[in-house]
Amino acid sequence: VGPQSVLTAMAADVLPDDHVVLAVAVQRRDRPEAQALLHALAELHVHGVPVTWQSWFTETGARRVDLPTYAFQRERYWPEPASRPRQTATHGGDADFWTAVERGDLSALAAQFGDDGAALDALTPALPVLSTWHRARTQRAVLDTWSYRVGWKRTDITGGPARPGAWLLVTAQDDLADGTRAEAVTKALAEVGADVVRLTVDPAGTDRAGLARRLGDALADGPVTGVLSLLGLRDQPHPAHPAVPVGTAATLLLLQALHDTGATTRLWCLTQGAVSTGDGDTVHAAVQSGLWGLGLVAGLEHPHLWGGLVDLPEQADATAWDRLARVVTGAGDEDQLAVRPSGVFVRRLVRSAPAAPDTAQRWRPSGTVLVTGGTGALGAHVARWAAANGAEHVVLTSRRGGDAPGAAELREELTVQGVRASVVACDVAERDQVAALLARLDEDPAPLTAVVHAAGAGESGLIADTDLAAFAGVLDGKVAGALHLDALLGDRRLDAFVLFSSIAGVWGSGGQSAYAAGNAFLDALAEQRRGRGLAATSVAWGPWADGGMATGDAQQMLARRGLTAMAPADAVHAMRYAAGLPGAALTVVDVDWAVFAPTYASARPRPLLDDIAEAREALHAHAVEQQPGGAADALREHLLTLPRPEQVRHLVDLVRTHASAVLGHPGTDRVKPQRAFKELGFDSLTAVELRNRLTGVTGLSLPATIVFDYPNPAVLAENLLDGLLPEAAQADDGDPAEAAVRQTLAAIPLARLREAGLLDLLLNLADTDGDDGDESTDEALDLDELDTDALVRLALDGTDS
Numbered sequence: 001v002g003p004q005s006v007l008t009a010m011a012a013d014v015l016p017d018d019h020v021v022l023a024v025a026v027q028r029r030d031r032p033e034a035q036a037l038l039h040a041l042a043e044l045h046v047h048g049v050p051v052t053w054q055s056w057f058t059e060t061g062a063r064r065v066d067l068p069t070y071a072f073q074r075e076r077y078w079p080e081p082a083s084r085p086r087q088t089a090t091h092g093g094d095a096d097f098w099t100a101v102e103r104g105d106l107s108a109l110a111a112q113f114g115d116d117g118a119a120l121d122a123l124t125p126a127l128p129v130l131s132t133w134h135r136a137r138t139q140r141a142v143l144d145t146w147s148y149r150v151g152w153k154r155t156d157i158t159g160g161p162a163r164p165g166a167w168l169l170v171t172a173q174d175d176l177a178d179g180t181r182a183e184a185v186t187k188a189l190a191e192v193g194a195d196v197v198r199l200t201v202d203p204a205g206t207d208r209a210g211l212a213r214r215l216g217d218a219l220a221d222g223p224v225t226g227v228l229s230l231l232g233l234r235d236q237p238h239p240a241h242p243a244v245p246v247g248t249a250a251t252l253l254l255l256q257a258l259h260d261t262g263a264t265t266r267l268w269c270l271t272q273g274a275v276s277t278g279d280g281d282t283v284h285a286a287v288q289s290g291l292w293g294l295g296l297v298a299g300l301e302h303p304h305l306w307g308g309l310v311d312l313p314e315q316a317d318a319t320a321w322d323r324l325a326r327v328v329t330g331a332g333d334e335d336q337l338a339v340r341p342s343g344v345f346v347r348r349l350v351r352s353a354p355a356a357p358d359t360a361q362r363w364r365p366s367g368t369v370l371v372t373g374g375t376g377a378l379g380a381h382v383a384r385w386a387a388a389n390g391a392e393h394v395v396l397t398s399r400r401g402g403d404a405p406g407a408a409e410l411r412e413e414l415t416v417q418g419v420r421a422s423v424v425a426c427d428v429a430e431r432d433q434v435a436a437l438l439a440r441l442d443e444d445p446a447p448l449t450a451v452v453h454a455a456g457a458g459e460s461g462l463i464a465d466t467d468l469a470a471f472a473g474v475l476d477g478k479v480a481g482a483l484h485l486d487a488l489l490g491d492r493r494l495d496a497f498v499l500f501s502s503i504a505g506v507w508g509s510g511g512q513s514a515y516a517a518g519n520a521f522l523d524a525l526a527e528q529r530r531g532r533g534l535a536a537t538s539v540a541w542g543p544w545a546d547g548g549m550a551t552g553d554a555q556q557m558l559a560r561r562g563l564t565a566m567a568p569a570d571a572v573h574a575m576r577y578a579a580g581l582p583g584a585a586l587t588v589v590d591v592d593w594a595v596f597a598p599t600y601a602s603a604r605p606r607p608l609l610d611d612i613a614e615a616r617e618a619l620h621a622h623a624v625e626q627q628p629g630g631a632a633d634a635l636r637e638h639l640l641t642l643p644r645p646e647q648v649r650h651l652v653d654l655v656r657t658h659a660s661a662v663l664g665h666p667g668t669d670r671v672k673p674q675r676a677f678k679e680l681g682f683d684s685l686t687a688v689e690l691r692n693r694l695t696g697v698t699g700l701s702l703p704a705t706i707v708f709d710y711p712n713p714a715v716l717a718e719n720l721l722d723g724l725l726p727e728a729a730q731a732d733d734g735d736p737a738e739a740a741v742r743q744t745l746a747a748i749p750l751a752r753l754r755e756a757g758l759l760d761l762l763l764n765l766a767d768t769d770g771d772d773g774d775e776s777t778d779e780a781l782d783l784d785e786l787d788t789d790a791l792v793r794l795a796l797d798g799t800d801s
Contacts, residue, residue, distance in 0.1 A: 101130050163329050201254075202246065233272055248288075271285065276531070283342075320339050323339045366391065367392055372477075373422070374398060379396060392420065450498070452496070459514065477520050540586070544571055593614035671713060
C-alpha cells in the first residue's frame, strides 16, 4: 500500500479478516524508493507470497549461492511458511457456511443451499450484517477464554492447628501507630503460644549490610519459626524516591538482608486496606498495594524464604489481631490472605463471567482522548482505535514528545483519519507537567472524556540485586503518573479512565519485582476510584504481539512457558470490553495452563490457581508423574554408584540439559561446561526458571541467583553435588589453582581425553593400569589422586614445558 506508509496500518481495519491480512508499505518517507520497494518484496516473500526475483535481479550480476549445510549441527535454517493464526471454533460444524459469509462468496453459499435459489436470494442482502455479527461473536468468544479476575473466598483457616514457636517481629522506629500495632500483634501471638522477639529499624535510613548483621544476631539466639514485618504499613513517600512508599522500600531491604544472612525463616508482611475482597470492601491504602506485587515476585525468586501477605481491615480490633496470629502460624500453603470483620479470605484467580453482548459498546470515544505513553507501541494501537471510533482529538504524551521514534508518522497517520492529533512532551512522573497538560486540555473545544494511562517501563533484575534507585525508576512513570492523574482530575466525570497493568501484578514475574509492584498498585488504584464512584478500569495484560513489553527472544521465552502474545486488534477490543464491565480490574491473557501451571508451581504450591480447572488438572497430572522426592532420591542413588569425577560429569550434563531447555536450544551443544551463564544469554527471568527446574530434579533449596553465584555449568554442578551428597563432600584447603584445574578436568569427557592422546598419560600419572579400550579403566580414573604438578602438565600439553 503506497505511496507512503500511512494507509498500511489502516488496511487491516477495513478488510474482512484482519487475522490473515498482510499489509505492506511499498514506499516510506525516510527510505530510498528502491530500498523501500525491495524491503516490501522481501516481506511478501517471507510470508509465502510468490515473487519473481529474476526480474528484480536482471543485469545486476547476482547469482545463486549454496547455503552452508551445517552437517554436524543438523539444524534447519531455511525459513518456513508463516502458519495461519489459530481460529477459535464457535460455530460447530458450520465452518464452511460462516467462511463463505465472511468472504461474501455467493458461489460457496450456493453450494451450501443446493437448488434452493430463493433462500440464497433472501440471504444475500443480509450478508454484511451476518458477517459483522459473526466476527463480533467470534471475537467475544476468544475474549471470554482470555478473561480472568481476582476473587476472594472465605476460609476457615484460623480453625487449624497453630505452629507457634519463636517469632521475630520487625517494626519501624519512631512510629506511634506501629508501636500500638506491635503490642497488639505481640499479645495475639503470645495467646496462641508464640514467643516474640522485636527488632525495630529505621525504614528510610537503615542500610542493607547493617540490617543483615542485626537480623543475623536476632536469628542466632535460637530457632525462629517466622519473621513478621509491619514495615509495609508505612505508606509515606520515600524521601529520596517519592514514587516508592517507605514501607515498600523497607520491605525490599528486609528481603535482601534476610537473603544475605542465608536464613530460611519465612517472612510474612502486613498491609492494611490495600486490597478489596469484594463489593462494599473499599481499598483505603492503594499505595501499600505495591507491596503485594513485590511479595508475589519474592515468592517466585525466594520460595523457601517467603511466607506470604496478609491484609488487615482499616480498623483492626482484637478479633482481627487474633485471626492474624492464627493465620501466620497455621496458614499451610496459603500465602495471600485478607482478614476482615466477617472472617479470613484467601486470594484466587477465577475466570471472568461472560458479559452482556453490548459490553464493548458502552465506551464510545468522543471529544478528547488522552493517551499517556501514546507514542509507544501499545499507546499507538489505542490511539488508532480511538481515532477510528469517534474521538475528535487524540493527545499522545511521552517524555520526548514529537522527537520520540515514529511520533511524526503516527501523528500524520491519525490526521489522515480526520481527527486532530497532538503529540506532547510530558513526563507524567512530574506533577507540574501533568497539571500544565490538563490545564491546556481544559481550554480545548473538545472536552476531555477519557484517559488511557499506558506509560511505563520494565527493567529486569532479581530482588537480591536490585537497588532502590533502579526500583524507583520503574515506578516513576507508572505509579507517580497514575497518582498525579488521579489527584489532578479529582472528581471529574469521565467516560473511561483506563490503566494499563500487567499479569506481573496478578501472579508475579521472576526478575520483575518493581514492575509487579507498580502494576499491583494500578489495580488497587482502579478499585479505589470505583469506591469513590469514579470511572476506572485496570487491565492486567498478558504479552502483546507487535511491540509490547515482551518482544523477540522474551516473547519466545514466554510462549515456551505457555503465554502466547495477543494480537493488538484483539487486545484493544478487550480494553474496550473491560471498560464496560462493572468490575474495576480484569486480567486478559492467552495462557496454556497445561504448560504454565506446572512451571509456576514447581518451587512451592500456588493456591492462587486452585479455582482454575485447567490449572488444577495440569498440576494434578504433573504431581502424579513427579512423585514427591522421587526424582531427587533416584538422582542421589545413581550418583552414589559413580566415582566423584563421573558424579560431577553427570551433574554437568544435567545442568546443561536444563539450561538448554530454558534457553530454547534443541540440544546441549551450545551450553559448554565452562561457558558463563551470562554469555549464554541468561537473565533474571531465565535464572529463576533454571532454578525451579533444578530444584525439581534435585530436591535442593536453591537461590534464584544460582547462575550469578555459580558462573558456569561446571561450577554449579560441583555445588549441586555437595548439596546432594554432603557426606561425600571433601574439604578443600589446598591451592585454589589446583582446585580450578581439577574442576576443569572433571568436566572433560573421557572420549575427548582419549582423542587428544592424553588418557594414557593421565592413567600413568595416576598409577592406574589399563588401556584405551577398557571401560573399567575409565571408571577407575580419579583426578583427585593427581598432584598439582601432574595436573598442570596434563592441562598444558602433557610435557614439562
